[in-house]
Amino acid sequence: MNSDRQISAWLRGLLTVAYADGHFDPEEQELIASLTQDELIPHTDLGELETITPQELAETLGDSLSIKEDFLRTAVMMAISNGVYSQSEADIIHEFQTALGLDLEALKSLEATLWHPEEEKTGKxxxxxxxxxxxxxxxxxxxxxxxxxxxxCKMIPSQCPFERDITLFGKKIVHIPPMCELNPLYEQMVGLRFRSLSYLADDCKEDVTPYI
Known part of the structure; x- marks a missing residue:
């Protein structure tokens, strides 16, 4: 990506995915804010970013196949960061894919993993x-x-987040397993993080200590 306009559209696309399920968690807000203000377009405040239509995203990202596919990859990572892939997230990613003129078998296979609460109860x-x-x-x-x-490097955690219990008035109400157990694509995310670190260190000669 060469322009701040493309970067902004990319972030707005991720913001649209984050909003898809009706919950824009504080962690997601903090992530996008830090990426916006510290790394990608430092003169843009998170409050200035809005969701984006598939058509506007496609027009702004342009004709580069690699840019379009890489956007969809990061959109999928945003969608599955909590370990589940919901129908609302799948719908918006499908709309983005169509507008970008792509037809990816990988996304079809991902839809087979859509989260269905009724299946979770039966243990399927x-x-x-x-x-x-x-x-x-x-x-x-x-x-x-x-x-x-x-x-x-900022989006993907440097290590598998620890499992934890959520307590209320001293009583455990829910147990959250480690992300590496919850997210079936965690290994792919870690591999991508490693390639990003290697690119920054080897090709860009940057100090990657802050990301380790």
């Missing part, structure tokens, strides 16, 4: 082979933009 699990196409697709992201590399 998805077969791991279902995710092989999207794993290969995420592994295919080649980082060649320093701003995107910094974005990925």
């Amino acid at each position: 699990a998805k077969h791991p082979d279902v995710l092989k196409p999207v794993k290969n697709w995420l592994d295919g992201m080649d980082v060649k933009d320093a701003r995107v590399a910094r974005f990925l």
Whole structure:
């Protein structure tokens, strides 16, 4: 990506995905704010960013196939960061994919993992082979933009977040497992983070200590 306009559209696309399920968590707000103000377009405040239509996103990102696919990869990562892929998130990503003129088998396989609360209650699990196409697709992201590399290093945690219990009035009400157990694509995200760090250190000669 060469222009602040493309970067802004990219972030607005991620913001649209974050809003898709009706919940814009404080962690997501903090992430996008830090990326906006510290790394990508430092003179733009988060409050100035708005959601974006698929058509506007497509027009702004342009004709580069790699830019369009890399946007969708990061959009998928935003969607599955909490370990589940909801129908509302899948719908907006499908709209983005259509507007960008792409038809990716990987996203079709990802839709097979859509979160259905009724299945969670019965303990039904998805077969791991279902995710092989999207794993290969995420592994295919080649980082060649320093701003995107910094974005990925901030977006993806440096280690598997610890599991924890949520308590209320001294009583445990819910147990949250480690992200690496909750998110079936966590290994792909970690691999992408490593490639981003390597690009910044080896190609850009940057000090990557802040991201470690």
